[in-house]
Amino acid sequence: MQTIDKFNFAGKRAFVRVDFNVPLNENSEITDDTRIRAAMPTLKKILSDGGSLIIASHMGRPKKNPDPKYSLKSILAHVSDLLGVDVKFAPDCMGEETAKMAAGLKAGEVLLLENLRFYEEEEGKPRGEFANDDEKAAAKKVTKENQKKFTATLASYADCYVNDAFGTAHRAHASTALIAKYFDENNKMFGYLMEKEVIAVHKIMTDTARPFTAIMGGSKVSSKIEIIENLLTKVDNLIIAGGMTYTFTKALGGKIGNSLCEDDKLDLALELLEKAKANNVKVVLAVDAKIADAFSNEANTQFVPVGEIPDGWQGLDIGPATEKIFADVIKASKTILWNGPTGVFEFENFTHGSRAVGEAIVEATKKGAFSLVGGGDSVACVNKFGLVDGVSYVSTGGGALLEAIEGRVLPGIEAIRGF
Ligand code: AMP
Numbered sequence: 001m002q003t004i005d006k007f008n009f010a011g012k013r014a015f016v017r018v019d020f021n022v023p024l025n026e027n028s029e030i031t032d033d034t035r036i037r038a039a040m041p042t043l044k045k046i047l048s049d050g051g052s053l054i055i056a057s058h059m060g061r062p063k064k065n066p067d068p069k070y071s072l073k074s075i076l077a078h079v080s081d082l083l084g085v086d087v088k089f090a091p092d093c094m095g096e097e098t099a100k101m102a103a104g105l106k107a108g109e110v111l112l113l114e115n116l117r118f119y120e121e122e123e124g125k126p127r128g129e130f131a132n133d134d135e136k137a138a139a140k141k142v143t144k145e146n147q148k149k150f151t152a153t154l155a156s157y158a159d160c161y162v163n164d165a166f167g168t169a170h171r172a173h174a175s176t177a178l179i180a181k182y183f184d185e186n187n188k189m190f191g192y193l194m195e196k197e198v199i200a201v202h203k204i205m206t207d208t209a210r211p212f213t214a215i216m217g218g219s220k221v222s223s224k225i226e227i228i229e230n231l232l233t234k235v236d237n238l239i240i241a242g243g244m245t246y247t248f249t250k251a252l253g254g255k256i257g258n259s260l261c262e263d264d265k266l267d268l269a270l271e272l273l274e275k276a277k278a279n280n281v282k283v284v285l286a287v288d289a290k291i292a293d294a295f296s297n298e299a300n301t302q303f304v305p306v307g308e309i310p311d312g313w314q315g316l317d318i319g320p321a322t323e324k325i326f327a328d329v330i331k332a333s334k335t336i337l338w339n340g341p342t343g344v345f346e347f348e349n350f351t352h353g354s355r356a357v358g359e360a361i362v363e364a365t366k367k368g369a370f371s372l373v374g375g376g377d378s379v380a381c382v383n384k385f386g387l388v389d390g391v392s393y394v395s396t397g398g399g400a401l402l403e404a405i406e407g408r409v410l411p412g413i414e415a416i417r418g419f
Pocket of ligand 1: 217218219220223241242243244260315316317339340341342343344345346377378
């Protein structure tokens, strides 16, 4: 397999698919440029080799074409600043003009294409929301043939293809997966960011040092079922935390007061516990909770055994006994996956459990464990607690990471790696 480090981009035009889908404020100013910065090592390597760049990305979910609100022009100046190069802009990712601009790129020059999602062909399906019937009718015209043409045009701009957009790796879109077919295996590769994500997922799911512990937190069982089911075939220990705790507690006959609970998932919770037993997976549940008399940071609180929560009270974090049990399991692990907080960490008074889990992970990592933190809110947790440098890897992937953990093949990875 080709790698970006080995590849010499001198004299080559590289089509780089990045994820520059950054948040913008109402004045179209970037409010968080993490994703743009994350792609810099890849982009800079190509330029310093003496290659030229065609940068392509999506932005938001435009409902019409073009929708100025989602124009990548808004980020042009910032990309230029970070790269230290005057980046050119193609106001349409298709068309003769753009093809000419791409063909005319000299070594060290950069072209940023307009939002790929201004064409339905990028996703290969109608966008789903239309301002009027005309738009709806037009959207239906996306055919395999059109998508093929679109993909072939993007591919025609370049000599090689680099995918550095892990955030969209779970989508079989034109620029994230289909385009790879137009390049032979020596001329397509992951970018540095994508490579790190792929290696991290591989270490967690395939090349796993044991014991392997997964900490699943967050709010609901329903949103994590597939992940939990897949993890039950992989992990040695499954720590259940967060709002999910109470569905399990109730299913086991405990009293949970007004805690979050999915009553239609009680049987499922028991089934998951049975499955764990059959697979020799140790499920670690909370034994105590920090409960509150309202869903508020200012609520009155107390610690109680997890199955003895009085009516009118709700569990908003784990208690000290649980923290110790979780930490002991985590510290004895060699591979750790953390997805989802142990409590309502947005309220300062209910951050203690998540912080304790984070700190235990840092300690285990110091002793040589591989730790991966991924999926929205646990990333927010390690950022909030300043623990980013203490864990092995913090995924930028969100949905893509979760699908990988569910055991799915990600089209963006498969397109380059071949499996
Ligand atoms: P998720 O997106 O599924 O990872 O869920 C994250 C959310 O779960 C966060 O916003 C937390 O506030 C919430 N959460 C965690 N523990 C609890 C709890 N005990 N009760 C209610 N919400 C919770």
